[in-house]
Amino acid sequence: MAEKQVKDYEKFVVRFPDGMRDAIAERAKNNGRSMNSEIVKILADAVHLDSQPDAWLEKLMRYIDEKDPSNADDRELLAHAISEALREVVRRIGKENERLIAISDAQFKFQKKPT
Structure with a gap:
């Protein structure tokens, strides 16, 4: 099965408050991920934690x-x-x-x- 092309993914524009972009970039670097991957991970964790109250x-x-x-x-x-x-x-x-x-x-x- 062919992997999705970047253009095929859903996109959503986010405006960060001052300093947040740099903080996410640093966190992504520390975790060995791109900023996009880090943001997706953070959102996935938040959704997962909300669906499991004590997670x-x-x-x-x-x-x-x-x-x-x-x-x-x-x-x-x-x-x-x-x-x-x-x-x-x-x-x-x-x-x-x-x-x-x-x-x-x-x-x-x-x-x-x-x-």
Whole structure:
């Protein structure tokens, strides 16, 4: 089967905020990919993580297991990843707390005896 030609792929123009293009270029270089491949990888990961609610936590745990935070860059990346994970956990707890309060309020309404 012949591989698709570049002209046959769907295209989408993206406008980056200042500095983002350089950051993506650096990340792509560090990962041995083109900018296009890096952007596609980032988007695929985001779509995958959204479809599997706890995949981000598994990814973080793999990252922690694989990384030896022996240098400042690795320690900074690990600290950032853990901080983001904690923010996500707090957000989810808050959302679940709101749902539980709504359930409790509903239960209270239905348990009230008519006067």
